[in-house]
Amino acid sequence: MNGLPNRILIADDDRELCRLLQDYLGREGFDVDVVHDGNGALDRLADPSRRPDLMILDVTMPGRDGLQTLAELRARHGLPVIMLSARGEPVDRVVGLELGADDYLSKPCLPRELLARVRARLRQSSAALPQAVQAGPLRLFPGERRALIEGIELELTGAEFSLLLALAQRAGQVVDKALLTREALGREIERFDRSVDVHLSRLRKKLGDASALAPRIEAIRGAGYQLILAGGATT
Numbered sequence: 001m002n003g004l005p006n007r008i009l010i011a012d013d014d015r016e017l018c019r020l021l022q023d024y025l026g027r028e029g030f031d032v033d034v035v036h037d038g039n040g041a042l043d044r045l046a047d048p049s050r051r052p053d054l055m056i057l058d059v060t061m062p063g064r065d066g067l068q069t070l071a072e073l074r075a076r077h078g079l080p081v082i083m084l085s086a087r088g089e090p091v092d093r094v095v096g097l098e099l100g101a102d103d104y105l106s107k108p109c110l111p112r113e114l115l116a117r118v119r120a121r122l123r124q125s126s127a128a129l130p131q132a133v134q135a136g137p138l139r140l141f142p143g144e145r146r147a148l149i150e151g152i153e154l155e156l157t158g159a160e161f162s163l164l165l166a167l168a169q170r171a172g173q174v175v176d177k178a179l180l181t182r183e184a185l186g187r188e189i190e191r192f193d194r195s196v197d198v199h200l201s202r203l204r205k206k207l208g209d210a211s212a213l214a215p216r217i218e219a220i221r222g223a224g225y226q227l228i229l230a231g232g233a234t235t
Contacts, residue, residue, distance in 0.1 A: 120186025
């Protein structure tokens with residue numbers, strides 16, 4: 001840690017909300033920057049001197065909306081992204097998670113709840129963790145947030161990496177969704193919460209595309225998820 005405050009970028013066209021959140025998060029010790037459209041958010045990310053540690057991204061913005069912005073930024077950046085949506089439709093939540101959002105909140109949300117989500121995501125990014133975790137040909141480097149399969153690096157979001165790490169540390173064990181949500185997403189599971197399912201669906205595809213020897217992530221109905229090594233080994 002360099003002692004500097006974490007930098008948060010808020011991308012939202014609701015200027016009053018931006019002022020409220022900028023003031024609230026600023027008083028909690030964060031360096032908060034604000035833009036009001038997707039192009040402004042991508043411009044900030046393109047400038048290394050202004051790049052944030054985390055982004056709060058609104059779904060509905062003029063021009064390039066939040067989902068389009070998220071899809072573009074995920075092609076180049078792995079920073080944690082928390083999405084906000086006034087619509088609160090389940091399909092928006094699922095699409096946002098499928099595109100690589102780390103977390104999702106419906107508007108209006110309590111600033112205190114958003115603050116808790118922000119802190120949880122930043123803790124996941126900076127936590128002191130084991131030097132390396134091995135699961136078959138999969139090798140994870142928690143301190144660097146890197147995952148390799150047979151020397152090939154996987155491009156993972158922060159939430160995907162945290163979930164893969166939680167499963168790899170318990171390879172062969174069935175891990176329930178509540179524990180995965182708490183440990184990998186930094187919060188308690190909510191009713192009808194499909195965040196873990198959506199993240200793991202994306203993760204399965206990335207593992208399968210990387211190598212035929214990659215571990216499999218199996219859903220155990222009514223119990224949770226299990227990381228199974230190639231050949232069916234579970235340890």
